[in-house]
Amino acid sequence: MTKFFLVLHVLAAVVAVGPVTVAASMFPKALRHAHSGPGDGEALTTLRTLHRICRVYAAVGIAVPVFGFATASSLGVLGSAWLIASILLTAGAAGLLALLILPAQEGALAAAETSGSDPGSPGRLAMLTGVFNLLWATVTVLMIIRPGSTTGV
Template sequence: MTSAFFLSLHVLAAILAIGPVTVAASMFPRYVRTAATDPHAVTILGSLHRICRVYTVLGLLVPAFGLATAASMGVLTDAWVLTSIALTAAAAAVLTLAVLPRQAEALSALDAQPEAASGSSAGSATAARLGMVTGIFNLLWAVVVVLMIVRPGSTTGV
C-alpha cells in the first residue's frame, strides 16, 4: 500500500511538474525566433520562462517521491534506479545551468533591443542553442521514463 501511494504521487508529480517544463521550454526557442515580427512574443516568452522557473521548483517533488517509492519497494540500490537518479540529476543540471539562464539571457536581450535580438543571426543562434539544450533536457527525461517503465531486471516480464 505504501509503495502504491508513493508511486502514485511520484507519477502525478512527474506529469504535473515535469510535463509543463518540457512543453514550455520546448516552445521558448520558437518565440525567440519570431519576437521581431510577433508583438506578443515577448509577453509569451516571459510567461514561458515563468512557467519553467515555477515548475522547476515543483519538480523537486518528483525525485523526492521517487526516492520514497524506491525505498518502500526495496529497490533503492538497483542499477536502473541509480541510473535514473543520475540521469535525473543530469536533467536538473541542464535545466538549471543551461536552459533557465539562456532563457533569461534571451529575455534580457529582447528587452534591450527586440529587433536586434530576435531578427539577427545572434537571435537565431540563441534560439538554436536553447533548442539544443532543451532537447538534451527532454531526452534525459525520456530515458528516465523508459527506465521507469522497462526496469531492467524486473520481474514484470517486459
C-alpha cells in the first residue's frame, strides 16, 4: 500500500504543482504584454487561461498533501524533521498561492479587462511566484534527499 500511496503522491505533485508553477510564472510576462497593448483580446485570453490553470490545478493540488500524509503514515516517518519541514514549506507555498498570488492575478486580470484601472505590479507578482517556486523546489529536494534516511543517498 505504501508504494501505491507514494505513486499517487508523486503523480499528484507532478500533475498539479507543475502546471501551477509554469502558469504562475508565465502570468507576469503575459500581464506586461496585456498592458503594452490595452484592448488586445488575445492577451486577455492568455491571462484568463493562465489564471484558470492556476486556480484549477491549485484545487487539484490538495491531493498532494493528502497522499503525502498517507505515504508518510505508512512509512512511519510522520515525526521526521525533514517531513515536518516539508509540511511547513508546503503550507507556506499553498498560503502564498491562495492568499497572495491568485488574488493578485484576479485583480490584475480585472484591471486589464477594464483597461484604465491600475493593473498592479507585474514585478511584485513575479517575485511572489518566484518565492512560491523556490518553496516547491525546496520541498522537492527534501523529498528526494530525506536527511537521515537509510537509502544511502
